[in-house]
Amino acid sequence: MTEILIISHSKDIAEGTRALISQMAKDTVIQASGGMDGGIGTSVDQINDMLDQVQEDTICFYDIGSSKMNLEMAVEMYDGNHTLHISEAPIVEGSFLAAVENSVGTETTQILEKLQEMKK
Amino acid sequence: MTEILIISHSKDIAEGTRALISQMAKDTVIQASGGMDGGIGTSVDQINDMLDQVQEDTICFYDIGSSKMNLEMAVEMYDGNHTLHISEAPIVEGSFLAAVENSVGTETTQILEKLQEMKK
Amino acid sequence: MNGDKLLEKMHGLKSVFDEKESELTGLDREIGDGDHGVNMKRGFSAVHEKVSGGTAPEVLKQTGMTLMSSIGGASGPLYGFSFVKMSDVAKEDIDKENLMEMLDVFADTVASKGKVEGGEKTMYDVISKSAELLKESGALKLDDLQALAQETEDMIATKGRAAYFKEQSKGTIDPGAQSAVYIIHALGEGME
Amino acid sequence: MNGDKLLEKMHGLKSVFDEKESELTGLDREIGDGDHGVNMKRGFSAVHEKVSGGTAPEVLKQTGMTLMSSIGGASGPLYGFSFVKMSDVAKEDIDKENLMEMLDVFADTVASKGKVEGGEKTMYDVISKSAELLKESGALKLDDLQALAQETEDMIATKGRAAYFKEQSKGTIDPGAQSAVYIIHALGEGME
Ligand SMILES: Nc1ncnc2c1ncn2[C@@H]1O[C@H](COP(=O)(O)OP(=O)(O)O)[C@@H](O)[C@H]1O
Ligand SMILES: Nc1ncnc2c1ncn2[C@@H]1O[C@H](COP(=O)(O)OP(=O)(O)O)[C@@H](O)[C@H]1O
Ligand SMILES: [Mg+2]
Ligand SMILES: [Mg+2]
Ligand SMILES: [Mg+2]
Ligand SMILES: [Mg+2]
Numbered sequence: 001m002t003e004i005l006i007i008s009h010s011k012d013i014a015e016g017t018r019a020l021i022s023q024m025a026k027d028t029v030i031q032a033s034g035g036m037d038g039g040i041g042t043s044v045d046q047i048n049d050m051l052d053q054v055q056e057d058t059i060c061f062y063d064i065g066s067s068k069m070n071l072e073m074a075v076e077m078y079d080g081n082h083t084l085h086i087s088e089a090p091i092v093e094g095s096f097l098a099a100v101e102n103s104v105g106t107e108t109t110q111i112l113e114k115l116q117e118m119k120k
Numbered sequence: 121m122t123e124i125l126i127i128s129h130s131k132d133i134a135e136g137t138r139a140l141i142s143q144m145a146k147d148t149v150i151q152a153s154g155g156m157d158g159g160i161g162t163s164v165d166q167i168n169d170m171l172d173q174v175q176e177d178t179i180c181f182y183d184i185g186s187s188k189m190n191l192e193m194a195v196e197m198y199d200g201n202h203t204l205h206i207s208e209a210p211i212v213e214g215s216f217l218a219a220v221e222n223s224v225g226t227e228t229t230q231i232l233e234k235l236q237e238m239k240k
Numbered sequence: 241m242n243g244d245k246l247l248e249k250m251h252g253l254k255s256v257f258d259e260k261e262s263e264l265t266g267l268d269r270e271i272g273d274g275d276h277g278v279n280m281k282r283g284f285s286a287v288h289e290k291v292s293g294g295t296a297p298e299v300l301k302q303t304g305m306t307l308m309s310s311i312g313g314a315s316g317p318l319y320g321f322s323f324v325k326m327s328d329v330a331k332e333d334i335d336k337e338n339l340m341e342m343l344d345v346f347a348d349t350v351a352s353k354g355k356v357e358g359g360e361k362t363m364y365d366v367i368s369k370s371a372e373l374l375k376e377s378g379a380l381k382l383d384d385l386q387a388l389a390q391e392t393e394d395m396i397a398t399k400g401r402a403a404y405f406k407e408q409s410k411g412t413i414d415p416g417a418q419s420a421v422y423i424i425h426a427l428g429e430g431m432e
Numbered sequence: 433m434n435g436d437k438l439l440e441k442m443h444g445l446k447s448v449f450d451e452k453e454s455e456l457t458g459l460d461r462e463i464g465d466g467d468h469g470v471n472m473k474r475g476f477s478a479v480h481e482k483v484s485g486g487t488a489p490e491v492l493k494q495t496g497m498t499l500m501s502s503i504g505g506a507s508g509p510l511y512g513f514s515f516v517k518m519s520d521v522a523k524e525d526i527d528k529e530n531l532m533e534m535l536d537v538f539a540d541t542v543a544s545k546g547k548v549e550g551g552e553k554t555m556y557d558v559i560s561k562s563a564e565l566l567k568e569s570g571a572l573k574l575d576d577l578q579a580l581a582q583e584t585e586d587m588i589a590t591k592g593r594a595a596y597f598k599e600q601s602k603g604t605i606d607p608g609a610q611s612a613v614y615i616i617h618a619l620g621e622g623m624e
Binding site for chain 2: 008009010011012013014015016017019020023034040063064089090091092093094096117118119120
Binding site for chain 2: 308316353
């Protein structure tokens, strides 16, 4: 089953989004990470650490600009066996939709289509 | 200058979004609140408390379904002198855009137009 | 039914929801986020603690305000605002006819706030049929109300969190429809 | 320039960014989120602490990996990945010509990762012109590099956080362009 990965500039946004989602999508694996040095920021490392744990194809969400760059870079460097999708959907609402759809068994391609209708 | 109000199901999302935004929009007034009883939820009270503090026209952001209902209700019951806009834009990315645009002096109507291009 | 009697009923709902917590949470775990039991329990515990009396309309209004503040889910504004609105039409001494009026307001408020209609698998499916039930059967019996909630079992949810479950929302009674059974039953008790 | 010499330069950038922290932060406060000074300081403190030696390509690669992990802003992946990419073309003993090659790779990497071109008011405006500068003037003098950064002052930002400031981004040197001056100056020192 598809997994969800969340990278935010803020640890709080990452944690809060995970909590919000997991309430409704208990069987979906969600990894979330954010922040830098106790403040706002992201790093490729955090993403790499999450990618190391990935066990299935994964949809990845980011919040603003530079986390996207880090995410793209980490995905480019990834040499594992799973397909990684970077979604441009809003981090909270997009990952929520994806996780819930995923937990009710919606196909990944269909989830990705739904996410594409969102715009941030 | 227009103010920003954020209501989330998660205290962490609310706090994190505020932190992310205020870094770049230092002079924009941002109120953010979320969570219920230490967990996930929202209540009209939290929103009313924030609306009591509003000093200017305000753009309000919510995350998912029931926080919208609470927000609509609070806005309907509001009897202050300022105009309250409920935005359907994504909570993190929408409030970020609005705050930054606001802090560089973009007109509120133009900000609202930009927000309308977003979709969650 | 005067304010005192109504207050007693509202306070009594605390123990009802204490008892039904796991039932409601169980339903919400199937087609929601699994908090409806906790939400309703928290809401009516707060009512028990904070609503201390007055005329019937006053008790309704205080109950509504308290529910809005304390439930914490979608059902909070829906139930809360409905009680506030019912206080506008309630008499100091509520009779059967007045209760029908109140139930109509209850349904209208949920419809407008929830942007919901019948058949969408929500609390509205119970609330909207209860005035009719009272009119036709002369009472709000638990079994009859439960039958209304039961009708939501085969529905596919199109509002609220359950809507994410689409076809899979079939087979579970809507949690809000179930909690509405207890609230409306309490309102109607002793009015036969 | 061998690995030892390069390491010395990379370690030396720690004190440069310690000293320039408030300058860079000041610029980023005008047209960004005010963290570029802290970011660069954190990045090169980590390099000082963690990069301990090897051949020139090894030092570049370690520096890049460390910057990627520790800077924490948009400049992290841009500088970090650029150093990693430069390590692919760097010789064990870097001469002027090899440095030109490296600077071209630096520019190409930023262009592709940042999806940026010249005139967008970013670090790219300094980086992309530095190979040319080295070729033409035979050196990477601080004044000449600073003149490149200075050119960004009148530009309107269309990439990164500064883009949100639109016309108001005019009048401030791009923070990344300014930090690029120090990095490229360090790379070029003693190579005249
Ligand atoms: N738009 C709506 N209209 C009517 N009822 C709704 C609506 N959304 C949710 N509900 C009701 O609320 C119930 C869920 O309440 P609760 O679990 O307390 O809130 P939440 O879904 O926010 O966790 C549902 O079972 C349904 O009856
Ligand atoms: N897409 C991009 N392409 C090239 N350079 C960029 C891009 N985005 C940002 N930058 C550079 O990064 C600098 C800001 O870095 P920094 O403040 O550390 O990151 P952040 O903007 O995430 O806080 C900018 O001044 C600019 O030079
Ligand atoms: Mg619920
Ligand atoms: Mg809930
Ligand atoms: Mg910055
Ligand atoms: Mg930053």
